[in-house]
Amino acid sequence: MVRTSASAPLRIVLAKIGLDGHDRGVKVVARALRDAGFEVIYTGLRQTPGMVVEAALQEDARVIGLSLHSGAHMTLIPAVLDELRRRQMSDVLVFAGGIIPPGDAAELRSLGVAEIFTPGTPLDSIVSWLRERQPALQGGDGGSSS
Amino acid sequence: MSRAEPTASELVLQGVRGLARAISRIEDGDRDLAMALARGRSRPRVVGFTGPPGSGKSTLLDALVTLLRGQGLRLALIAVDPSSPHTGGALLGDRIRLQRHAQDPGVYVRSLSARGHLGGLTAQSADVVRALGGFDFDLVLLETVGVGQSELEVAQLADTTVLVLAPGLGDSIQHLKSGVMEVADVICLNKADSALAPRALSELNSILRDAPDSLWHPPLVGTVASTGSGVAELWSAIERHRTHLAAGEGDRRGRERIQAEVLELVASWARSEARARLQEEPELLSGSDPRVIAARLLERLRPQAPREP
Numbered sequence: 001m002v003r004t005s006a007s008a009p010l011r012i013v014l015a016k017i018g019l020d021g022h023d024r025g026v027k028v029v030a031r032a033l034r035d036a037g038f039e040v041i042y043t044g045l046r047q048t049p050g051m052v053v054e055a056a057l058q059e060d061a062r063v064i065g066l067s068l069h070s071g072a073h074m075t076l077i078p079a080v081l082d083e084l085r086r087r088q089m090s091d092v093l094v095f096a097g098g099i100i101p102p103g104d105a106a107e108l109r110s111l112g113v114a115e116i117f118t119p120g121t122p123l124d125s126i127v128s129w130l131r132e133r134q135p136a137l138q139g140g141d142g143g144s145s146s
Numbered sequence: 147m148s149r150a151e152p153t154a155s156e157l158v159l160q161g162v163r164g165l166a167r168a169i170s171r172i173e174d175g176d177r178d179l180a181m182a183l184a185r186g187r188s189r190p191r192v193v194g195f196t197g198p199p200g201s202g203k204s205t206l207l208d209a210l211v212t213l214l215r216g217q218g219l220r221l222a223l224i225a226v227d228p229s230s231p232h233t234g235g236a237l238l239g240d241r242i243r244l245q246r247h248a249q250d251p252g253v254y255v256r257s258l259s260a261r262g263h264l265g266g267l268t269a270q271s272a273d274v275v276r277a278l279g280g281f282d283f284d285l286v287l288l289e290t291v292g293v294g295q296s297e298l299e300v301a302q303l304a305d306t307t308v309l310v311l312a313p314g315l316g317d318s319i320q321h322l323k324s325g326v327m328e329v330a331d332v333i334c335l336n337k338a339d340s341a342l343a344p345r346a347l348s349e350l351n352s353i354l355r356d357a358p359d360s361l362w363h364p365p366l367v368g369t370v371a372s373t374g375s376g377v378a379e380l381w382s383a384i385e386r387h388r389t390h391l392a393a394g395e396g397d398r399r400g401r402e403r404i405q406a407e408v409l410e411l412v413a414s415w416a417r418s419e420a421r422a423r424l425q426e427e428p429e430l431l432s433g434s435d436p437r438v439i440a441a442r443l444l445e446r447l448r449p450q451a452p453r454e455p
Binding site for chain 2: 008009011030031033034036037038039040041042043044046050051054055057058059060070143
């Protein structure tokens with residue numbers, strides 16, 4: 001029961017933004033990330049970019065995962081990135097998932113989205129992608145305490 | 147990597163960001179930070195909410211936050227969810243029910259994983275409350291894991307403990323054997339518009355009627371959190387309990403709270419020292435009577451007990 005490891009669990013906000021009720025995928029990802037040892041804060045449906053960023057701030061999350069199946073990704077995801085910049089939180093890692101065509105994905109990457117996982121991505125590859133980035137994300141303030 | 151961590155006063159100047167970071171550091175065991183944040187500040191009032199999963203705790207808190215924001219209180223809501231016993235991961239979902247207050251600067255919401263701690267809270271809950279005092283919150287609403295039968299720890303930390311029940315989630319014997327009825331200061335039957343509610347209310351009333359005599363009789367309030375019905379009555383019951391505390395009971399609870407935390411600190415110090423000593427000197431484990439070995443070990447540890455910080 002005693003946690004002896006120096007590294008704290010990575011905290012991840014998962015959110016559905018905009019008018020989009022398709023939450024099956026995000027729930028599957030939420031569970032996989034929990035089972036992989038991460039602390040997942042799921043905010044539920046119909047979030048605004050402002051709500052998502054506020055949740056990441058209050059929860060001290062190092063990662064935001066956005067799920068979109070509505071087609072509004074080219075509006076809503078950049079709005080989240082803008083809000084993060086406005087609040088000096090650009091060090092928060094943003095990834096996205098859902099129905100996002102390759103052309104749009106390339107543009108979102110160039111805007112600062114770290115990775116895009118489309119339907120069919122094995123859950124393990126999302127987990128290992130996050131694990132690779134965990135040390136860098138927690139290396140700044142507050143990560144390990146030993 | 148070796149960047150100096152911000153001090154307590156620097157964190158306070160950063161506002162919400164500083165508070166969020168402070169709580170993470172406290173979760174990772176930074177006790178000194180909690181003490182530094184609390185220094186010279188009064189402890190915020192803590193109202194704890196416990197009860198089985200699905201009784202509507204989060205929805206009730208959402209309705210209560212709406213009511214209290216109308217009174218101008220700055221409040222923090224700390225919601226604890228369970229962690230996976232296998233991987234330590236957690237899925238924290240209490241924010242889903244608190245959407246209405248997502249961007250209200252007068253409300254801070256933090257979801258915490260129990261991180262393997264049993265009892266309904268996290269091992270650092272008392273320090274998290276201290277930290278919130280350092281950031282000038284008037285009131286902390288604390289929501290427990292909600293496992294049903296053993297989340298009694300909240301009563302040690304909260305000034306007022308509210309037990310939230312719902313009709314159809316177990317009969318009166320379950321409430322009695324869990325001991326949770328004994329630690330509750332206020333009892334709330336949520337989903338009071340359900341067809342099963344009248345029976346649940348009469349069962350609860352009879353349990354309360356048969357309770358041993360005491361100065362405080364826990365009131366029973368029916369609520370429908372989804373519509374807000376009964377929430378004002380619930381809050382006035384909590385306020386009546388505050389008045390009761392002010393008449394002397396509060397001081398006694400304060401002493402008990404400190405004693406509980408001291409015992410916890412002593413036990414955790416002794417456990418980690420004993421473990422280290424046994425690793426250095428495995429021969430101390432010789433013999434078959436655990437009590438004899440423990441006494442021998444404690445004798446060895448005594449001279450190394452920590453001095454005052």
